[in-house]
Amino acid sequence: MRIVTIVGARPQFVKAAVLSRLIREQKAHERDGIEEILVHTGQHYDANMSEVFFAELEIPAPGHHLGIGSGSHGQQTGRMLESIEKVLMETKPDVTLVYGDTNSTLAGALAAAKLHIPIAHVEAGLRSFNRRMPEEINRVVTDHLSTWLFAPTEAAVSNLRREGRPEETIHLVGDVMFDAALHAAQLASGQILEKLQLPSRGYILATIHRAENTDDRARLCNILEAFQILSKSLPVVLPLHPRTRSVLRTEKTLERLAADLRILEPVGFLDMVALEQAARLIVTDSGGVQKEAFFHRVPCVTLREETEWVELVELGWNRLMPPADARAIVAAVNAELESNRVRSTPSELYGGGKAGQRILDMLQQKQASR
Ligand code: UD1
Numbered sequence: 001m002r003i004v005t006i007v008g009a010r011p012q013f014v015k016a017a018v019l020s021r022l023i024r025e026q027k028a029h030e031r032d033g034i035e036e037i038l039v040h041t042g043q044h045y046d047a048n049m050s051e052v053f054f055a056e057l058e059i060p061a062p063g064h065h066l067g068i069g070s071g072s073h074g075q076q077t078g079r080m081l082e083s084i085e086k087v088l089m090e091t092k093p094d095v096t097l098v099y100g101d102t103n104s105t106l107a108g109a110l111a112a113a114k115l116h117i118p119i120a121h122v123e124a125g126l127r128s129f130n131r132r133m134p135e136e137i138n139r140v141v142t143d144h145l146s147t148w149l150f151a152p153t154e155a156a157v158s159n160l161r162r163e164g165r166p167e168e169t170i171h172l173v174g175d176v177m178f179d180a181a182l183h184a185a186q187l188a189s190g191q192i193l194e195k196l197q198l199p200s201r202g203y204i205l206a207t208i209h210r211a212e213n214t215d216d217r218a219r220l221c222n223i224l225e226a227f228q229i230l231s232k233s234l235p236v237v238l239p240l241h242p243r244t245r246s247v248l249r250t251e252k253t254l255e256r257l258a259a260d261l262r263i264l265e266p267v268g269f270l271d272m273v274a275l276e277q278a279a280r281l282i283v284t285d286s287g288g289v290q291k292e293a294f295f296h297r298v299p300c301v302t303l304r305e306e307t308e309w310v311e312l313v314e315l316g317w318n319r320l321m322p323p324a325d326a327r328a329i330v331a332a333v334n335a336e337l338e339s340n341r342v343r344s345t346p347s348e349l350y351g352g353g354k355a356g357q358r359i360l361d362m363l364q365q366k367q368a369s370r
């Protein structure tokens with residue numbers, strides 16, 4: 001079976017590393033010629049947004065690097081579509097594997113669908129029900145083009161059923177990011193904590209990158225003001241996404257903020273895991289980081305109106321706080337810091353670290369029965 005995997009953005013390297021490792025292990029033991037060709041669209045290209053993940057997670061160098069880079073949605077997706085189509089026509093895969101909800105996901109799915117190549121979508125069925133998010137459009141379209149819908153949660157399965165996706169295409173497998181977190185927890189060292197002199201459970205870890213927060217001046221100001229207030233009682237560590245850095249540079253606020261906040265360049269995945277594990281609390285608008293907070297049993301406040309990972313809100317691990325007001329963000333964070341609430345941690349949630357293997361098994365079974 002020949003699989004072409006399309007990746008391009010930071011969270012996709014983390015997710016793809018899981019299956020890529022399993023495919024290589026299987027290939028080493030097997031006769032039936034399973035093969036993965038990795039295609040990097042180049043959506044993320046800074047060394048600390050891309051290369052570091054390949055090195056730390058031992059992902060082989062991509063077979064095709066398309067070098068697309070940044071651009072408006074149409075421009076970026078269009079360029080990807082053209083280049084991915086060429087690769088798919090050349091490589092003729094049995095399946096195209098796409099992850100998550102970025103423009104790289106959408107371009108991969110569209111290119112494959114038009115060439116009648118079956119698509120496997122990992123992280124299918126997630127919905128924010130907010131069509132103003134580019135990610136929501138990417139997810140809905142990709143799910144409606146895919147042959148295999150690998151859903152991470154029961155909620156995702158329900159969403160796919162509600163949208164009328166055929167039952168035989170929907171598979172509840174768990175979340176590959178949980179597999180990734182378990183793997184990384186064995187590799188992560190605490191060196192970054194020593195380097196930054198951060199006491200365990202003595203700081204807040206924050207990440208902000210979502211367009212709805214970075215590109216809305218009022219929301220971004222509220223978030224940063226809240227971080228500044230919070231930093232008076234606990235250090236606030238902020239590995240800064242390049243999108244956010246570029247907005248702050250334009251606004252000329254970076255230097256002023258750096259006096260109060262511990263602003264870092266984006267960190268590698270293993271350092272990120274170490275920072276998450278030892279944080280007292282995480283504040284984020286990232287999809288992946290919300291879940292990693294739970295994987296490492298750290299309470300989280302998510303600066304959005306809604307989340308795709310609704311189960312974490314229901315279990316009390318995640319609290320939604322739309323960034324409409326700095327004081328309200330501070331109050332929500334303080335309430336979580338002071339809470340003695342017992343949060344439940346069902347062991348079956350997110351698939352117990354076996355999502356990657358389930359996906360691979362299903363793809364191979366289907367391939368064998370074709
Ligand atoms: C993308 C995804 C988002 C995901 C995020 C993960 C889409 C629509 N969005 O958002 O779902 O959560 O990745 O991090 O696909 N930039 C750099 N260097 C880089 C990459 C980006 O400087 O290596 C800057 C550029 O100014 C660029 C901006 O960041 O214009 C935004 O990058 P882009 O990939 O378009 O979107 P993200 O915000 O990263």
Ligand code: UDP
Nearest residue numbers: 010011014239266267268269272286287288
């Ligand atoms: N991440 C990282 N370094 C950072 C920030 C995030 O390694 O400085 C990891 C994080 O642990 C998670 C993934 O990147 O695995 C999440 O990516 P991001 O927040 O950019 O995107 P999202 O998950 O929101 O799509």
